[in-house]
Amino acid sequence: MNQSRSCGRLRIMLGHLGQRWAGAAVAHPTSGAVSPNSFQTPQFQYTRDNNVLSLEQRQFYEENGYLVIKNLVSDADIKRFRNEFERICKGEVKPEQMTIMRDVTIAKSEYAPSERTVSKVQSFQEDEELFRYCTLPEVLKYVECFTGPNIMAMHTMLINKPPDSGKKTSRHPLHQDLHYFPFRPSNDIVCAWTAMEHVDRNNGCLCVLPGTHKGYLKPHGYPKWEGGVNIMFHGIQDYDENSPRVHLVMEKGDTVFFHPLLIHGSGWNRTQGYRKVISCHFASADCHYIDVKGTSQEITEREVVGVGNKIYGIPKDTSLKDVFRFRGRLVKGERTNL
Numbered sequence: 359m360n361q362s363r364s365c366g367r368l369r370i371m372l373g374h375l376g377q378r379w380a381g382a383a384v385a386h387p388t389s390g391a392v393s394p395n396s397f398q399t400p401q402f403q404y405t406r407d408n409n410v411l412s413l414e415q416r417q418f419y420e421e422n423g424y425l426v427i428k429n430l431v432s433d434a435d436i437k438r439f440r441n442e443f444e445r446i447c448k449g450e451v452k453p454e455q456m457t458i459m460r461d462v463t464i465a466k467s468e469y470a471p472s473e474r475t476v477s478k479v480q481s482f483q484e485d486e487e488l489f490r491y492c493t494l495p496e497v498l499k500y501v502e503c504f505t506g507p508n509i510m511a512m513h514t515m516l517i518n519k520p521p522d523s524g525k526k527t528s529r530h531p532l533h534q535d536l537h538y539f540p541f542r543p544s545n546d547i548v549c550a551w552t553a554m555e556h557v558d559r560n561n562g563c564l565c566v567l568p569g570t571h572k573g574y575l576k577p578h579g580y581p582k583w584e585g586g587v588n589i590m591f592h593g594i595q596d597y598d599e600n601s602p603r604v605h606l607v608m609e610k611g612d613t614v615f616f617h618p619l620l621i622h623g624s625g626w627n628r629t630q631g632y633r634k635v636i637s638c639h640f641a642s643a644d645c646h647y648i649d650v651k652g653t654s655q656e657i658t659e660r661e662v663v664g665v666g667n668k669i670y671g672i673p674k675d676t677s678l679k680d681v682f683r684f685r686g687r688l689v690k691g692e693r694t695n696l
């Protein structure tokens with residue numbers, strides 16, 4: 359904690375040098391006084407000093423932009439999330455602010471809501487049972503390595519990827535999550551994504567392009583897929599087709615932490631099962647909001663606010679920042695900025 363706080367002070371002191379250099383300076387807290395001459399190639403830009411990550415784990419995240427922790431969330435907790443998801447699908451509980459999404463192939467059909475028609479629930483922060491996920495100490499322990507001690511849960515999802523209808527609409531195109539977020543800096547944001555069952559390429563596991571977190575936010579748009587594409591599933595238009603892809607095979611309870619600039623997506627579900635994961639995007643409460651008008655993220659603001667207007671009647675001139683300010687919930691420390 360003290361290190362993180364001194365990290366904050368250093369950042370202010372060294373503001374003009376930029377955050378990367380400040381990160382380098384605190385990467386060697388025992389190396390004595392910080393003098394400009396002691397700056398070297400920054401060793402750690404994406405992780406913070408504490409005793410949670412091993413050196414190997416830290417280096418892996420720095421290099422690749424993600425880190426899988428095996429067996430982090432207990433079977434008992436996952437069972438509780440499953441039960442609550444079933445209750446939501448049956449309409450037994452209707453958490454405020456939560457949206458229920460159906461696959462685009464059945465979006466306009468009349469099916470009664472059930473586990474077979476719900477492909478994703480989003481913004482479950484008012485559902486105390488599902489929101490427990492965002493407060494689990496074993497999860498937050500890792501989150502803090504990326505965000506520091508003041509932690510906000512900014513975006514929550516339970517994704518129930520359905521068996522593909524044959525149109526491959528169950529795919530999630532390659533994208534960067536930062537495209538959806540009106541706050542910065544990106545290095546103080548991390549996603550925790552927990553497999554609720556075994557996931558591999560057959561049921562559409564997460565697919566990542568290692569190291570892409572070192573790049574910038576790219577423009578996103580709808581992929582031109584013949585079979586259709588789900589609303590708000592924007593993808594990157596120009597990515598390097600030859601960039602190596604890694605499919606993350608994970609067991610129930612395994613959790614991947616990844617950077618919001620990491621390019622990732624998920625393939626189609628060729629099984630008859632509904633592939634379930636639960637996830638939360640966390641950010642340091644010390645982050646600041648940005649105005650996305652005039653940027654490539656305008657498309658997100660337009661769609662999110664458009665949907666909010668249709669479903670909840672929020673004013674059409676609401677900003678993306680206001681949406682997140684309203685949704686975000688503190689899970690640890692102090693709500694300083696966000």
Ligand SMILES: CC(C)CC(=O)SCCNC(=O)CCNC(=O)[C@H](O)C(C)(C)COP(=O)(O)OP(=O)(O)OC[C@H]1O[C@@H](n2cnc3c(N)ncnc32)[C@H](O)[C@@H]1OP(=O)(O)O
Pocket residue numbers: 457458459460461462465466478480513535538587588589590591592665669
């Ligand atoms: C990092 C992270 C942030 C990444 C992402 O966010 S990825 C994108 C995730 N986004 C979402 O999941 C969107 C959240 N979902 C929602 O807001 C809702 O589920 C809605 C899609 C608006 C559906 O709300 P609902 O109350 O069911 O309203 P309706 O059934 O009346 O539908 C409203 C209009 O939307 C259409 N729709 C619903 N689901 C989909 C779909 N999957 N793909 C394409 N279009 C869809 C639906 O046909 C209807 O269209 P119209 O009849 O108005 O033309």
Ligand SMILES: Nc1ncnc2c1ncn2[C@@H]1O[C@H](COP(=O)(O)OP(=O)(O)OP(=O)(O)O)[C@@H](O)[C@H]1O
Pocket residue numbers: 529530531532559565581593603605622623624625626
């Ligand atoms: N044409 C495409 N444009 C953009 N993204 C794609 C395209 N095809 C696949 N992807 C995405 O690439 C990632 C990796 O998918 P992957 O190749 O594992 O599965 P798939 O393309 O659905 O199936 P297949 O195993 O048949 O290639 C996923 O995010 C998927 O949505």
Ligand SMILES: O=C(O)CCC(=O)C(=O)O
Pocket residue numbers: 515517519530535564622623624635
């Ligand atoms: O299919 C998945 O679980 C990945 C979803 C995803 O990347 C997202 O919703 O941002």
Ligand SMILES: [Fe+2]
Pocket residue numbers: 533534535622
């Ligand atoms: Fe994503």
Ligand SMILES: [Mg+2]
Pocket residue numbers: none
């Ligand atoms: Mg493919």
